[in-house]
Amino acid sequence: MxxxxxxxxxxxxxxxxxxxxxxxxxxxxxxxxxxxxxxxxxxxxxxxxxxxxxxxxxxxxxxxxxxxxxxxxxxxxxxxxxxxxxxxxxxxxxxxxxxxxxxxxxxxxxxxxxxxxxxxxxxxxxxxxxxxxxxxxxxxxxLGWLAFLGVLLWVLGFVFETVGDRQLTQFKADPARRGTVLNTGLWRYTRHPNYFGDAAVWAGLYLVAADSWPGVLTVLSPAVMIWTLAGKTGKPLTEKAMSGRPGYQEYIDSTSGFLPLPPRRAGAKPR
Incomplete structure (x- = not known):
């Protein structure tokens, strides 16, 4: 080669x-x-x-x-x-x-x-x-098996991002829901399906590149994107803006912060 x-x-x-x-x-x-x-x-x-x-x-x-x-x-x-x-x-x-x-x-x-x-x-x-x-x-x-896994991860992320954005748009378009919290659809499993989807997309792109040397060395590139989404300007700023909305604390208590997970039972420790 x-x-x-x-x-x-x-x-x-x-x-x-x-x-x-x-x-x-x-x-x-x-x-x-x-x-x-x-x-x-x-x-x-x-x-x-x-x-x-x-x-x-x-x-x-x-x-x-x-x-x-x-x-x-x-x-x-x-x-x-x-x-x-x-x-x-x-x-x-x-x-x-x-x-x-x-x-x-x-x-x-x-x-x-x-x-x-x-x-x-x-x-x-x-x-x-x-x-x-x-x-x-x-x-x-x-292209090898790692690139194939990358495409699958990209598809997962793209579906989460696209469907999550669509569900939020439809929710906001209903005047009767103004001031309430979306907790159905993908939003029932993660408070940020769009940000999670974005992170998965970039992780998938990294795997496609890392399938051949020296793509593996670019790991910090998707890491910066994921860190920005989950810990810097994405999730933290959104939750700060939503913190005063009625029912949002209950939503935090029952729904995963980033990774899609089954809803928690009442009294369970937040994730």
């Missing part, structure tokens, strides 16, 4: 960075025009699609064709679905309260502050997390 094409991979990195910068520049221009920097959330998924597309083009003739196409398709389906969901949810609405709170701290220009505190950090995280995809595109060797 030929060695990993390190020179070609390193040569692709500036082009990947250029793709990310171009996307963020367009997003920033649109956000300034709309006076709504939460548009960045909509392009989060497509940012990974851009990385995957650039890496797919530049890895032609180097990486395994099957793995390259598989990674491109999986990332594109996930990224486009996420963008459509977030875009429809935010359409016509005001600025996200998280961004309002953040930009209220701006010592000068809010746009310049957003550029430093929103776009630059998210661009850096996007690049680091996507290293799994970038390396996987150049990985040598045919």
């Amino acid at each position: 030929p060695p990993f094409p390190l020179d070609a991979f390193l040569a692709s990195l500036p082009w990947v960075v250029a793709g990310i910068v171009a996307l963020l520049a367009l997003t920033f221009a649109a956000a300034v025009r709309q006076h709504r920097h939460s548009v960045m959330d909509t392009v989060w998924g497509p940012g990974f699609v851009v990385v995957a597309a650039v890496s797919w083009v530049l890895s032609a003739g180097y990486g395994d064709a099957g793995r390259r196409l598989l990674l491109l398709v999986l990332v594109a389906v996930w990224g486009v679905r996420l963008a459509v969901h977030i875009g429809l949810r935010a359409r016509g609405g005001p600025e996200d309260p998280r961004y309002v709170d953040l930009l209220a701290k701006a010592p000068g220009s809010r746009n310049a502050y957003a550029l430093r505190r929103v776009y630059l950090p998210q661009g850096m995280v996007l690049f680091f997390v996507s290293l799994t995809i970038q390396v996987g595109m150049f990985a040598i060797g045919n």
